[in-house]
Amino acid sequence: MDLLSLDIFRTVAQEHSVTRAAERLGRVQSNVTTRVQQLEEQLGTALFFREGKRMQLTPAGTTLLGYAERLLSLAEEARQAVSPEHPMGRLRLGAMESTSLVRLPQPLAQLHADWPDLRLELRTSPSRQLIEQLLAHEIDAALVAWPPPGMDADELSVDCTPIYEEALLLALPATHPQVASARDLELHTVAAFTRGCTYRQIGEDWMRAGGRQQPQVIELASYPAILACVAAGSCAGVVPQALLDQLRAPPALQWVPLQPCTTMLVTRQGFATPAFTALRNALLASANVRAESATASVS
Template sequence: MDVTQLEMFVAIVDTGSISAAARRIHRVPSNLTTRIQQLEASLGVQLFIREHQRLRLSPAGHDFLSYSRRILALIAEAKQAITGEEPSGTLRLGALESTAAVRIPAILAEFNQRYPRVQLDLTTGPSGEMIKRVLDGSLSAAFVDGPLSHPALGGIPVFDEEMMIVTPSSLAPVKRAQQVDRLPLYAFRNNCTYRHHFEAWFAADEAAPGRIYEMESYPSILACVAAGAGVAQMPRSMLEIMPGSSQVNAWPLSDAWRWITTWLVWRHDAQTRQLHAFTQMMPPPERPD
């Protein structure tokens, strides 16, 4: 097993085919095929499942991908440390949809200006999915809901989000969950920690949402609430930038549930120069009085 084989393996995963990977790393496809077969032979496992001229990762391949990315990142970091060059390469970040829309655009723009040799790759999704991708090595770091709990992860708190219950404009002010007991709820998928937070708010007041409708975006959630179809929860920072926010009412959750801290997290063993530079630009969280 050598570095070139790892680069080939990762390129095939990233591009989805041997031919595309060959073009990316300037090799002929037959060379990649031979080198990957040699890599599999040296490991004693199949990294890909081959079906009708298509490749998909085997279970062993998924595990090996995490290690491959980390090894290649460490090699790149070592080269940069020795040569003294400024950060370069790709920094793959994940973020909650609200964080990507409101909190980090200015930070990403400043990072691009300060480190033009680093290519930023941003993916959005719920916290559970982002943490999984940080752990498997496909993301360098991610903005997720705190607090930090996984032993393999390091991180820093970066933003405090004020959580609001969003209701139809016809509904009276809401101060507790009992007032919206059994009303339909609009939320993201079940791996969204914001959703878990909202359901816990209901449970703490011995109430429960009615039917939960899973949506894919904040605009669709807001549209349903504005139509009088149910209630939702979202950060104040996100609500304030959305068209249509004037068509709903919004009230802060009770004090124990009002704030959620967003963290930037990464693997302890996968720090890179690009990531270190990025973390140095993070502001400390500031909670309004």
């Protein structure tokens, strides 16, 4: 059960296909198939259900994937630890969609210019899902709106560094009567990302503060879709001011200030590879809040 076999197994699990896994790894399909079969023979159990060309994890495969993520993550951390003066290798970063669109282009470009041997992989998800991926060793660091909804922030074994302070706005149709407080709101629906999004939670909490019941939610996958839905006149939406500032032609909507929200750079407790340090330094150079590390531990 060597690291190479585990990496091949993980890639097949991610791609659900030997063909796509082989392409991604730069290997021939027969080699990938053989490696998976050898791993199954060593463990004495099937790791995949074969549904035509599609590969689905068995219960045993799902269990192994969690261990494989942790073992490969630790191996990468070890490789980087022996070259502390030269950030290199792979670093997996998760971020909210708005952060990746507005905040990350400049610091990530600088990071690549300073350390061309560092390979950064970026994925986007709502904050709670990013924390779950981080704790499962599926990513190495995440930029999340703090605190993540549905989680006890004091019970998370993570290290946090505040990076950005975001001013949040409630977007309303231009035809909506002027809103000074939640009591003035006439809409009962909010367009937002899937559950686990901190901005969505803030919007829902604000709408309930007007004495109304839980608002209905239209779940969408992008800010353009959210703004288009608001412009159609049927719902509200929550948007960070920084994203609105990036638009060449902001939509003609009514904007109501909400509470500010801090974007934290979060890692597993004690994670400190040269690659992560380089990323952290690049983000701090673009930060709009003072850098103060804070750690929460599982008791």
